[in-house]
Amino acid sequence: MFAEQGRLCVGIDPHAHLLEAWGLPASADGLRSFGLTVVEAATGQAGIVKPQVAFFERFGSAGYRALEEVLAAARAADLLVIADVKRGDIGTSVTAYAEAWLTPGSPLEADAMTVAAYQGVGSLADAMALGERAGKGLFVLAATSNPEAADVQQAIVRSGRRAGQSVARAIIEDVHSFNQEQQDGAPFGSVGLVLGATVELADYGIDVATAGERTPALPVLAPGFGHQGARVEDAPRLFGSLATGVIVSESRGLLGAGPDGLAEAIRRRADEVRSAHV
Numbered sequence: 121m122f123a124e125q126g127r128l129c130v131g132i133d134p135h136a137h138l139l140e141a142w143g144l145p146a147s148a149d150g151l152r153s154f155g156l157t158v159v160e161a162a163t164g165q166a167g168i169v170k171p172q173v174a175f176f177e178r179f180g181s182a183g184y185r186a187l188e189e190v191l192a193a194a195r196a197a198d199l200l201v202i203a204d205v206k207r208g209d210i211g212t213s214v215t216a217y218a219e220a221w222l223t224p225g226s227p228l229e230a231d232a233m234t235v236a237a238y239q240g241v242g243s244l245a246d247a248m249a250l251g252e253r254a255g256k257g258l259f260v261l262a263a264t265s266n267p268e269a270a271d272v273q274q275a276i277v278r279s280g281r282r283a284g285q286s287v288a289r290a291i292i293e294d295v296h297s298f299n300q301e302q303q304d305g306a307p308f309g310s311v312g313l314v315l316g317a318t319v320e321l322a323d324y325g326i327d328v329a330t331a332g333e334r335t336p337a338l339p340v341l342a343p344g345f346g347h348q349g350a351r352v353e354d355a356p357r358l359f360g361s362l363a364t365g366v367i368v369s370e371s372r373g374l375l376g377a378g379p380d381g382l383a384e385a386i387r388r389r390a391d392e393v394r395s396a397h398v
């Protein structure tokens with residue numbers, strides 16, 4: 121999929137101001153139209169879409185019904201779907217979240233989901249194993265794109281085998297250990313990281329020159345392009361050896377061109393991503 125369709129991930133973030141600009145109602149029907157329009161515009165141009173589930177949750181069960189249709193349409197169009205849900209909890213509960221989003225045939229089936237390791241990467245172990253068995257993926261938040269997160273994510277772990285590493289670095293190492301244990305000959309691990317394109321990974325004690333030299337390779341979901349200020353041409357410098365696994369994720373910067381100019385904006389950004397050799 122990476123080779124054929126490239127690494128651009130188009131966010132499906134139906135902000136209220138975008139619904140209005142697109143001439144859509146602020147309702148579950150508006151979300152459905154918005155999501156289906158993004159899916160249509162991305163098809164054949166980008167390989168991946170990422171619905172931001174928060175916007176659908178605002179409309180309760182009707183929002184979830186709209187989301188189910190958008191997920192099904194994206195998967196039917198052969199787009200990979202990353203459900204941006206950022207779930208985290210004790211192990212048994214986070215596993216139930218994984219069952220909801222990663223079980224084949226489930227109403228909310230996606231190809232991957234985002235999860236939070238605040239309760240420890242170990243709390244995600246069963247969910248990660250479930251994803252691996254189902255041929256699905258998880259992206260664990262590590263160094264996120266929002267500036268408020270730096271204090272927590274750069275904090276130094278005090279005990280255990282990751283002592284002395286930043287929280288973000290420790291999460292990367294734990295995820296890599298899981299992928300190594302599961303290794304099945306696939307070039308990429310089933311679990312990846314969220315590493316924002318707005319941050320300098322050196323500030324987290326991560327050396328991008330070597331961080332990506334791993335087998336299996338680490339998938340990286342990289343939000344922060346466009347509206348948050350990161351530029352596609354900077355991706356090779358920002359991610360270094362991790363760049364082979366980077367998914368360039370952008371929402372508002374592309375969605376602002378919609379609905380009429382969205383397909384063209386996606387086409388142009390997908391070309392930029394290819395030219396940047398990410």
Ligand SMILES: O=c1ccn([C@@H]2O[C@H](COP(=O)(O)O)[C@@H](O)[C@H]2O)c(=O)[nH]1
Nearest residue numbers: 172264265266316343347348370371372
């Ligand atoms: O570190 C993170 C993790 C997730 N996000 C999500 O990505 C999109 C970004 O939207 P833009 O409009 O391109 O800024 C949004 O859904 C966030 O919740 C992130 O930005 N940073």
